[in-house]
Amino acid sequence: MQVRQRLNNNVVLVDDADQQMIVMGKGIGYKAYPGDQINESLIERTFILRNNAENEIDQVKALINEVPIEYIILSDNILKFAKEELNADFGVGMLVSLADHIFSAIDRKKKNIQMISPLHWDIKQLYPTEVKIGEQAVKYIAQELKVDLEDTEATSIAMHFISSGNNYDSIQQAMNFTKIISDIITIIQYHFQIKIDQNSIVFSRLVSHLQYFLIRQVKEISMMDLSDEMIKIVINQYQSSFQCAEKINNYLQQNHQIKASLQEEIYLTMHIERVHQIDEN
Structure with missing residues (x-):
């Protein structure tokens, strides 16, 4: 070397x-x-x-000028735990953002400045694995640096892993999509008058589908075309679920200027129907 x-x-x-x-x-x-x-x-x-080596070098230079080395090492250890939990790899950019976040969070704690995410409960419900990593990180910080961060800081740390692992462009986009997904699940529960089991595989699959559904709308990525016959079959067999999908589409148009195609509505209908069938059984 x-x-x-x-x-x-x-x-x-x-x-x-x-x-x-x-x-x-x-x-x-x-x-x-x-x-x-x-x-x-x-x-x-x-x-x-x-990826962009020069940009990553500049990020590291800025980080080491502002953040003590122990925060960087601590953040790297958290990433190693997260790598095992999520079966994912993280680059320099993730290290920089996480170390900077933890340094800022501890600085706020010392100055008695509280920042509570309005999406705290939504994040806990939608992303239990990432929140578990955030909770472990908060415990590890307390152990290594003798600083007890607020419990809500676990969800703020979790957002770094949520945005990194789901093809989001930024943490802000991940937060925006989290709010939208939470609203969509509320629409589904209200439509069928049910409470979805958030520990079920069906719920996890629904959340995952909604993540990529929203990413496709923002990035204008088209789904594979369905035949007219397939569309008719789904609409006729799953009428209530299709009506729910249309409610979701109306909500997205009115509140977020997102208009999904009929093909997207059909795919969404099938995911909604799975949730509905599990509840009926």
Whole structure:
């Protein structure tokens, strides 16, 4: 590994074969000059730069100038736990956003500034796995840094994993879609006068379908066309579920300027029907 750029005493940008990497370790950047071989025995953390390398380098530079190294290491440990839970991999961008968030959350706690997400309960209901990671993170922060964050901070941390794992463009978009999904589930429950079991596989599949349904509308991605015969069969056999899908479409048009195609309504109808059938059984 060859030094490309020393970022500070503990962080160095290196070249390794055809890859650029950020390596971290106590004192690893001390007297490290471009072209030198890095002392690999000092490496504690390694991050491979993948997509926009220059942008990721700038993000890391900004992070290490503002956030102490212990917050970065703590955040990386949280990401390792999340990787096992979600079976997902996270890049430098995720590390930067999470470390910055935790640093800011602890700063607010010390200044006695409370910020409660209005979507706290929606997030807990819709994304139990991500919230579990957030809760573990809050416990880990208390253990390592002796700072007891509010319980609601678990859902704020969870949003980083929700936005990362569901093809959302940003945390703000993930939050907006969470509110819409919660409203859609309320429409379904009211339409059938039921309470959906939020621990069921059917509920999890419905949430997942709604996530990608909304992403397709925003990104204008077309679904596979259904035959006219298939459309007629679904509408005739699942009339109540189709009526519910139309209510959802009306809500989206009136409140979010989203108009789903008939094909999307049919797919949504079939997911709604599964929920309805489970309740009847």
